[in-house]
Amino acid sequence: MQVVKSVCPFCGVGCGVELYVNSRVLRLSPAREHPVSRGHLCGKGTLSYEATYSWDRLTSPLKRVKDTFVRVSWEEAIREIAEKLKEITKTYGPEAVAFYGGCQNTLEETYLMQKVARALGTNNVDSCARVCHEPSAMALKEMLGIGASSISAEMIPLMKTLVIVGESITESHPVLSQYLTEARQRGTKIVVVDPRTTGTAKFADLHLSVRPGTDVALFNAVANYLIKNSLYDREFVEKRTEGFPEYAKGVSKYALEYAEEVTGVEREKIEEFARLISVKGVIFSWGLGLTQSSGVDGVRALIDLALLTGNFGRYGGVIVYRGQTNVQGSGDLVKPNVFPIGPMNEENAEKLAKVWDFKPPTKPGLTVTEALLRDNDIRAMFFMGFNPLASMPNRRKVEERLRKLDLLVVMDAFMTDTASLAHYVLPSAVWTEKEGSVTNLDRLVKWRFKAVDPPGEAKPDYEILGMLARELGFNFATDPKLLFEDMKKVTPIYSNLTLDSIMDYSANSRYPNGELYLYEEKFHTPSGKGKFEFREQREVKKGYVLLTVRNVTRYNTDVLTGRIPGFGMYESPLLVNPSDAKGLGLRDGDEVIVSSECGSVRAKVRVSSEVLNSTVVMYMHDKKVNYVVCDELDESKAPRYKYTVVEIRKKV
Numbered sequence: 001m002q003v004v005k006s007v008c009p010f011c012g013v014g015c016g017v018e019l020y021v022n023s024r025v026l027r028l029s030p031a032r033e034h035p036v037s038r039g040h041l042c043g044k045g046t047l048s049y050e051a052t053y054s055w056d057r058l059t060s061p062l063k064r065v066k067d068t069f070v071r072v073s074w075e076e077a078i079r080e081i082a083e084k085l086k087e088i089t090k091t092y093g094p095e096a097v098a099f100y101g102g103c104q105n106t107l108e109e110t111y112l113m114q115k116v117a118r119a120l121g122t123n124n125v126d127s128c129a130r131v132c133h134e135p136s137a138m139a140l141k142e143m144l145g146i147g148a149s150s151i152s153a154e155m156i157p158l159m160k161t162l163v164i165v166g167e168s169i170t171e172s173h174p175v176l177s178q179y180l181t182e183a184r185q186r187g188t189k190i191v192v193v194d195p196r197t198t199g200t201a202k203f204a205d206l207h208l209s210v211r212p213g214t215d216v217a218l219f220n221a222v223a224n225y226l227i228k229n230s231l232y233d234r235e236f237v238e239k240r241t242e243g244f245p246e247y248a249k250g251v252s253k254y255a256l257e258y259a260e261e262v263t264g265v266e267r268e269k270i271e272e273f274a275r276l277i278s279v280k281g282v283i284f285s286w287g288l289g290l291t292q293s294s295g296v297d298g299v300r301a302l303i304d305l306a307l308l309t310g311n312f313g314r315y316g317g318v319i320v321y322r323g324q325t326n327v328q329g330s331g332d333l334v335k336p337n338v339f340p341i342g343p344m345n346e347e348n349a350e351k352l353a354k355v356w357d358f359k360p361p362t363k364p365g366l367t368v369t370e371a372l373l374r375d376n377d378i379r380a381m382f383f384m385g386f387n388p389l390a391s392m393p394n395r396r397k398v399e400e401r402l403r404k405l406d407l408l409v410v411m412d413a414f415m416t417d418t419a420s421l422a423h424y425v426l427p428s429a430v431w432t433e434k435e436g437s438v439t440n441l442d443r444l445v446k447w448r449f450k451a452v453d454p455p456g457e458a459k460p461d462y463e464i465l466g467m468l469a470r471e472l473g474f475n476f477a478t479d480p481k482l483l484f485e486d487m488k489k490v491t492p493i494y495s496n497l498t499l500d501s502i503m504d505y506s507a508n509s510r511y512p513n514g515e516l517y518l519y520e521e522k523f524h525t526p527s528g529k530g531k532f533e534f535r536e537q538r539e540v541k542k543g544y545v546l547l548t549v550r551n552v553t554r555y556n557t558d559v560l561t562g563r564i565p566g567f568g569m570y571e572s573p574l575l576v577n578p579s580d581a582k583g584l585g586l587r588d589g590d591e592v593i594v595s596s597e598c599g600s601v602r603a604k605v606r607v608s609s610e611v612l613n614s615t616v617v618m619y620m621h622d623k624k625v626n627y628v629v630c631d632e633l634d635e636s637k638a639p640r641y642k643y644t645v646v647e648i649r650k651k652v
């Protein structure tokens with residue numbers, strides 16, 4: 001039996017695994033030497049390979065003929081797609097074409113995808129990173145210099161305080177729970193800011209049940225309290241930051257009384273929060289409860305607290321709980337308005353031309369959310385490992401948009417909702433069937449080794465993209481190791497990594513230089529200083545707010561977990577607080593219609609004291625949910641998945 005090292009295909013913890021292979025994967029065990037997972041796995045990680053053997057894997061290219069799909073050869077599919085692309089770019093220009101990739105793909109595939117798009121002449125490239133943590137990447141880059149966590153999860157137990165905002169570690173990043181347990185044993189205080197009493201909140205010394213969308217008011221009031229009582233790090237602020245006077249002025253109107261009224265959290269608890277962070281040794285960490293509710297402004301207001309308390313370098317920092325296995329990597333490599341090498345300008349286009357042998361266009365393209373949810377002239381879309389029909393907000397609008405395309409190509413291992421609308425569906429190999437690297441939430445890059453062959457005619461995405469590129473007249477390297485070296489040449493933060501280090505599962509292969517913590521002496525901003533950014537709390541809407549969240553046994557649109565026996569694929573209940581249930585005359589099991597400005601869904605009520613009053617909760621894994629979630633976008637074009645005002649009506 002062969003033992004092959006790999007990385008779990010699901011969440012951003014990126015646990016190291018060992019696949020036991022005898023022409024097929026027979027079982028999976030933790031890779032004990034992996035520095036972050038340290039020999040642990042969660043339940044769905046342990047069974048993750050089962051989905052790859054599901055009976056309904058796609059095994060040959062498919063072409064739509066009227067209302068059905070017919071099998072075609074790879075040659076036919078690629079030739080026809082290329083012909084259609086040439087026709088579309090000739091008639092409407094290259095900007096009529098878009099390539100959007102998922103975050104279960106490797107760095108090399110994502111890199112190749114954007115290269116093919118740019119060779120065609122379009123910057124319409126993006127990934128699912130847009131919808132979870134683009135607000136984080138944007139705020140981190142502008143205020144600290146690098147759009148990633150500054151400190152490793154390994155450092156959590158060494159801290160005095162860990163602040164967790166809008167993130168359910170026990171559901172979404174379960175293997176990190178080991179650090180919470182260890183931290184508690186060592187006396188670290190844990191503060192959880194979440195409207196729900198999550199499993200993670202049960203670890204907390206202090207749980208602030210904020211009203212959804214009010215985190216900015218909370219953080220600004222805490223800052224004001226710290227400044228007024230001289231509890232902030234004056235020396236750090238003077239030497240290492242800029243923008244403090246404007247920030248201090250901005251937060252000065254955020255009194256505790258006001259924060260109490262807006263957030264619904266008692267003043268004493270807010271004061272306790274302030275005191276717990278006014279020390280050295282604090283990590284500020286967050287998930288989607290911040291980005292998909294308050295957007296970039298929410299993240300800015302939290303990073304401000306880290307700057308104010310001087311918690312950087314060995315003393316603390318920021319952790320963003322990135323979602324998918326390679327979402328940090330996809331976010332680093334592919335954006336429609338930035339090149340991997342840096343800002344989208346002539347100078348960088350020239351630099352890229354030297355490596356790529358073609359000059360990429362410099363006109364910014366459209367994000368995936370703009371392409372699907374706002375008016376535009378795109379006529380051909382490629383989706384690689386992405387199921388936007390189920391995962392984007394306002395499903396009805398997305399469906400209309402996809403149906404209007406002249407060319408929709410989906411590369412996936414399964415017939416997803418999105419694939420079912422495609423003109424061509426191309427069968428992709430999955431993680432165990434190919435090789436390549438992924439970046440986890442800790443900036444740790446690891447290589448997945450190939451364990452088995454893909455089924456039927458399925459192929460790795462790098463081969464599919466390579467075939468398409470050749471048919472379009474571009475001769476690009478497609479071997480993952482060559483792609484990795486090519487990628488490093490144009491992606492400065494990855495330039496110091498070596499294949500040897502990322503292939504060694506015990507090595508500290510973190511970018512940029514293997515640091516467990518960044519910004520010990522200076523920030524990576526142009527001035528070397530951390531930048532305060534004051535933002536106001538936005539208006540809070542009235543009515544019931546629907547939050548859509550995760551469950552530990554299911555993964556995103558359930559395409560993979562739905563194919564692991566015993567996991568996933570059931571309808572989401574509507575979780576309602578007991579007092580709201582009483583007010584609405586609802587009991588457990590009652591059927592209700594939940595409706596918003598965008599649409600409505602049916603659900604069965606589950607009365608739950610874990611839910612804050614005036615909020616209701618559904619699991620995002622249920623495909624119906626995005627019929628009701630609306631498509632408001634923040635400054636970074638990320639959807640506000642966690643803030644839809646809804647009406648609830650009992651079905652009679």
Ligand SMILES: Nc1nc2c(c(=O)[nH]1)N[C@H]1C(S)=C(S)[C@@H](COP(=O)(O)OP(=O)(O)OC[C@H]3O[C@@H](n4cnc5c(=O)[nH]c(N)nc54)[C@H](O)[C@@H]3O)O[C@H]1N2
Nearest residue numbers: 132166168172212213287288289293323549550552555556
């Ligand atoms: N089991 C499992 N794990 C996953 C995934 C999965 O589908 N299943 N998906 C992966 C992906 S893609 C991602 S991005 C991550 C996401 O991981 P998380 O960030 O944990 O995602 P959610 O559960 O969607 O939302 C987190 C929390 O935000 C809270 N929240 C909602 N609104 C607010 C608010 O206004 N303020 C505050 N402070 N909190 C709020 C919710 O109550 C919820 O507990 O998980 C990854 N891991």
Ligand SMILES: Nc1nc2c(c(=O)[nH]1)N[C@H]1C(S)=C(S)[C@@H](COP(=O)(O)OP(=O)(O)OC[C@H]3O[C@@H](n4cnc5c(=O)[nH]c(N)nc54)[C@H](O)[C@@H]3O)O[C@H]1N2
Nearest residue numbers: 104132385386387391411412428430548556557559620641
């Ligand atoms: N209402 C609501 N909606 C949400 C969210 C929410 O909190 N609430 N969260 C959002 C977030 S954070 C995210 S990240 C998105 C996730 O949205 P998506 O990324 O669209 O969802 P996934 O289910 O992860 O789909 C990934 C697809 O990739 C395929 N795949 C896996 N491996 C490979 C591979 O190697 N190659 C190829 N070609 N395909 C592969 C899988 O079969 C699957 O179909 O959902 C978003 N949608």
Ligand code: SF4
Nearest residue numbers: 008010011015042045
């Ligand atoms: S915690 Fe995340 S990466 Fe680790 S085994 Fe579970 S799903 Fe996989």
Ligand SMILES: [Mo]
Nearest residue numbers: 131132323324
């Ligand atoms: Mo995500």
